[in-house]
Amino acid sequence: xxxxxxxxxxxxxxxxxxxxxxxLWGGMDPATGRVIDARHPQxxxxxxxxxxxxxxxxxxxxxxxxxxxxxxxxCAPAGILLAEPDLILAVGAAVAEELYGVRVPxxxxxxxxxxxxxxxxxxxxxxxxxxxPV
Amino acid sequence: xxxxxxxxxALRAERLIPITSAHVDSCLYHGEAxxxxxxxxxxxxAQVSVPTTLNVGALDLLHPELWRGDARTAERGRLLMGxxxxxxxxxxxxxxxxxLAFARPALGEQVAWAESNAIVFCNSVLGARTERYGxxxxxxxxxxxxxxxxxLHRTDARRATVVMRLAPDIPAALLDDDAxxxxxxxVLGRRAGGRVAAIDGLPAGQSEDRLKAxxxxxxxxxxxxxxxxxxxxxxxxxxxxxxxxxxxDATVEIGLAELRAARDELTTAAAxxxxxxxxxxxxxxxxxxxLAELRAVERELAGDRPAAGVExxxxxxxxxxxxxxxxxxxxxxxAQGVELLVDTCSYIAPVLRPSxxxxxxxxxxxxFYAPGNIGVEVIFGSxxxxxxxxxRGSVWRDPDLWGAA
Numbered sequence: 001x002x003x004x005x006x007x008x009x010x011x012x013x014x015x016x017x018x019x020x021x022x023x024l025w026g027g028m029d030p031a032t033g034r035v036i037d038a039r040h041p042q043x044x045x046x047x048x049x050x051x052x053x054x055x056x057x058x059x060x061x062x063x064x065x066x067x068x069x070x071x072x073x074x075c076a077p078a079g080i081l082l083a084e085p086d087l088i089l090a091v092g093a094a095v096a097e098e099l100y101g102v103r104v105p106x107x108x109x110x111x112x113x114x115x116x117x118x119x120x121x122x123x124x125x126x127x128x129x130x131x132x133p134v
Numbered sequence: 135x136x137x138x139x140x141x142x143x144a145l146r147a148e149r150l151i152p153i154t155s156a157h158v159d160s161c162l163y164h165g166e167a168x169x170x171x172x173x174x175x176x177x178x179x180a181q182v183s184v185p186t187t188l189n190v191g192a193l194d195l196l197h198p199e200l201w202r203g204d205a206r207t208a209e210r211g212r213l214l215m216g217x218x219x220x221x222x223x224x225x226x227x228x229x230x231x232x233x234l235a236f237a238r239p240a241l242g243e244q245v246a247w248a249e250s251n252a253i254v255f256c257n258s259v260l261g262a263r264t265e266r267y268g269x270x271x272x273x274x275x276x277x278x279x280x281x282x283x284x285x286l287h288r289t290d291a292r293r294a295t296v297v298m299r300l301a302p303d304i305p306a307a308l309l310d311d312d313a314x315x316x317x318x319x320x321v322l323g324r325r326a327g328g329r330v331a332a333i334d335g336l337p338a339g340q341s342e343d344r345l346k347a348x349x350x351x352x353x354x355x356x357x358x359x360x361x362x363x364x365x366x367x368x369x370x371x372x373x374x375x376x377x378x379x380x381x382x383d384a385t386v387e388i389g390l391a392e393l394r395a396a397r398d399e400l401t402t403a404a405a406x407x408x409x410x411x412x413x414x415x416x417x418x419x420x421x422x423x424x425l426a427e428l429r430a431v432e433r434e435l436a437g438d439r440p441a442a443g444v445e446x447x448x449x450x451x452x453x454x455x456x457x458x459x460x461x462x463x464x465x466x467x468x469a470q471g472v473e474l475l476v477d478t479c480s481y482i483a484p485v486l487r488p489s490x491x492x493x494x495x496x497x498x499x500x501x502f503y504a505p506g507n508i509g510v511e512v513i514f515g516s517x518x519x520x521x522x523x524x525x526r527g528s529v530w531r532d533p534d535l536w537g538a539a
Contacts, residue, residue, distance in 0.1 A: 006144050021327075021356075026503040030165055038402060038505035056327055057357050061159050061248045061268035068270070069165035084328065088268035090144040091137060095270050098136075099170050 001113040005129040006085060007093035009105030012134060013078035016050040017119040018042065021058035024066040024089075033075035048075040051125065053117050057086045067092030071102040079104060079125045083111040107131060137274035138282070145265065147282030155239055156182065156276035157231050157256075159189040159248035160269040161218040162482065163211035171270060172217040175277070182222040183279040187231040189249045190422075191215035194477045194485070195227070196452060203484035215477075221273065227477035228451030230346070230422040232260060241368055244287055246275035250353035251346070251421045251499065257360035259345045261368035263287045266359040286360055292330065292369060294362050294376040298322060300335030301389035305537045308390075309337055313516030313535055315344040316498030317397045318388070319351025324396075325386050328357040332376035338365030343424050350421050351498030394536060400501040400514035403492035407513030409531045414489025415510070416440070416524040417480045418517065419449035420497035427517070428458055432467055434521035439471040441527030445487045452476040481507045494529065496520050 019041050022028070027037040033048025048070070067089060070076040076096065080089060085108050093104040105125045117123060122134040142150060160168065192211025193201050201208050219225050224237075231237040231247075232255050239245045239262035247256045247264040248271070256262050265285040267275065275281050285291050298321075300309075308314050322331060333348075340363055352358040362370035370376035401407045418431060431448055440446040448467070450458070455476050458464035464474060480486055481504040486493070492511040495501050501514045513529060522530040 023354075025164070026506050036506045039399075039502075058323075058355070060354075061250050061253065061266065061272075062162060062164060064269040064271065065160065065162075065164040065168050068171070069167040072165065072167045072170070085144055085146075087141055087144045087266065087271065091141060091268060091271045094137060094140045095167070095171055099167060099174070 001109055001131050003107040003109035003129045003131060005107055006090040007104060007106040008127055009079065009103030010125060010127045011078045011105055012122065012124040013049060013051045015053050015117050015119060015121050015123050016045065016047060017053040017117065018055065021056040022054065023058050023060045023063055025060035025062035028066060028070065030066045030070035030075060031073055033070060047077045049078050051079040051081060051123055052077040053081045053114060055083050055111065055114060057082065057084065061088055063088050064092035064095065067104065068095045068099065071096035071104060072100050076102065076104050080106045081114060081117065081131065082106065082108045083114050084108065135278055137271055138278050138280055141271050142282035142284070145282045145284035147284035149283045150280040151244055151283045151287065152279055153184055153244050153246050153275060153281050155184050155245050156186040156272060157189065157247040157249065157252050158186055158218060158223055158272040158276055160273050161188045161191050161215050163192040163207070163214045169210060169214055172214060175273065176217050176220050180221055180277050182276040184276060186223040186276040187226040187237045188218055188223045189252070190229050190478045190482065191227055192478060193483050194475055196476055200475060200485045201483065226451065226453060228422050229479065230451060232256065233422070233424055233451060234453055244281065246272060246281050248272035251350035253359050254349035254353050254361065255346055257286055258349055258362065258367050259342060266357065292360060293378040293380065294330050294332035295383045296326060296329050296331045297382045297385040298325060298331045298333045299385060299387050301387050303390045304393065307534065308536060311516060311535055312344060312347070315347035316351040317393050319348035320355045320396045320400065320498050321388055321392055322348060322361060323352035323354060323356030323358050326352070326356055326358055330360050332362040332364055332370055332373060334364050334373055336363055336366065340366040343426055346421055347498065354499045354502040390537060397514060397536070400498060401512060402505050403511040403513045407492065407529050409529050411513065411529040412491050413444060413494050413513065413523055413528060414491030415486050415493035416444065416446045416520045417486065417493055417495045417500055418520060420479055420481065420495070420500040423448050423450040425454055425457060428463055428467065430517055431472060431521055432463065434518050435470050435525065438525045440524040444524050444527050445473065446471060446524045447473040447475055447480050447486060449475045449479050494520050494523055
């Protein structure tokens with residue numbers, strides 16, 4: 001499948017599919033990459049180094065900062081796959097690259113295609129937005 | 135400018151348009167990345183090109199003695215707040231800039247606002263136009279004075295696509311109580327996601343405080359950037375106006391059972407915060423309390439004070455606090471044991487007295503984020519329930535509020 005690139009980069013990593021929407025601010029500790037949202041079913045799991053699959057976005061406009069800070073701390077997701085464009089995450093990734101040279105590729109794909117990515121599956125994101133299972 | 139262009143690309147805008155003001159959320163410390171970013175702007179000599187207000191920061195600069203965290207975080211948070219002043223921003227340090235006469239854009243004005251509750255209030259209640267801007271983008275727009283011509287800046291995107299119809303089983307007394315509105319917002323956020331919804335069935339002419347409560351909660355449980363309340367918000371004089379003459383894509387009915395369930399989910403404490411449950415803390419004023427809400431706290435206290443060992447904290451903006459000092463309201467509240475916090479919020483900054491007991495709040499947003507942010511168990515209630523519970527030291531419930539169970 002191929003999607004629209006919001007933040008460029010190429011990476012291969014294991015996917016984690018979020019079962020509920022998650023705001024990175026208030027939802028992920030940037031110092032560890034762990035989910036801290038008390039109501040989230042995946043609380044305690046780590047997003048660091050994973051390709052995070054987010055069927056829907058939610059919440060705070062501070063998520064740009066949290067993504068950039070996680071990148072600085074080496075605990076950012078390896079990449080993010082979205083069903084809808086998210087300006088806040090795209091800008092967080094742009095700043096992470098500008099300040100620290102850390103790329104967090106973000107790609108938007110159609111919801112039905114996104115549903116084809118299984119939790120735990122290893123996938124590759126390419127610079128052109130191509131997503132391939134490994 | 136590169137960030138504004140990146141934003142325009144993400145939104146697929148064809149051009150940039152000028153703005154008249156901005157509200158910047160980036161002044162809250164989230165780690166060294168936030169300092170590294172602004173120092174690049176400060177060192178480059180950047181200045182904002184439009185009037186720009188600031189959202190909350192990491193600490194209360196007027197009452198630094200309230201800080202209970204480590205000294206280094208306070209110092210970095212303070213540094214960040216100061217850097218944004220150096221860029222020419224006005225130090226309002228509030229998440230409710232819409233409460234300040236000088237910071238309220240007019241109907242139809244193009245602006246760049248960040249902070250999820252401010253965004254939804256700006257679009258929905260003021261009728262000024264902003265996209266859902268986040269940290270970094272907000273200051274980039276304020277410096278360039280430009281935003282992408284996309285999304286909610288454009289009339290067509292402001293059209294409601296879904297009707298949220300309130301069912302007839304919702305008691306009239308509940309429609310008339312402030313406690314309904316944050317809960318309705320939680321349901322709205324869940325049902326609407328990122329869509330623009332029109333709420334039909336509320337009494338017309340709702341107060342800004344109630345609309346604030348809807349928006350703040352809806353932007354916590356969903357990614358709502360705008361809603362219409364028919365008869366209350368400026369682009370929804372009628373249901374037809376909210377839909378700009380077109381048909382709704384969907385109609386959703388919201389009944390009492392769904393509202394009660396959402397209310398219950400806002401409480402994380404054991405036994406659902408049943409009457410008599412001991413509490414250690416009451417936190418009000420998220421988003422920042424208006425003068426009307428500060429007066430309501432005084433009214434509900436009715437001359438009493440919080441019980442021994444219970445902390446009652448109200449967050450508000452420094453400009454409103456100055457007004458409340460001037461007319462004697464703030465000194466009276468303090469004399470009754472109320473702590474007033476400005477420039478930050480009690481679920482962001484380590485300011486609450488540590489307590490093993492749950493915290494009570496009237497805010498859907500505080501209830502949503504405080505457990506993850508500051509590790510407290512939460513009990514949600516109306517402002518009246520919160521204040522009276524503070525006085526008793528344990529949960530008091532208004533038996534008539536939510537109808538017979």
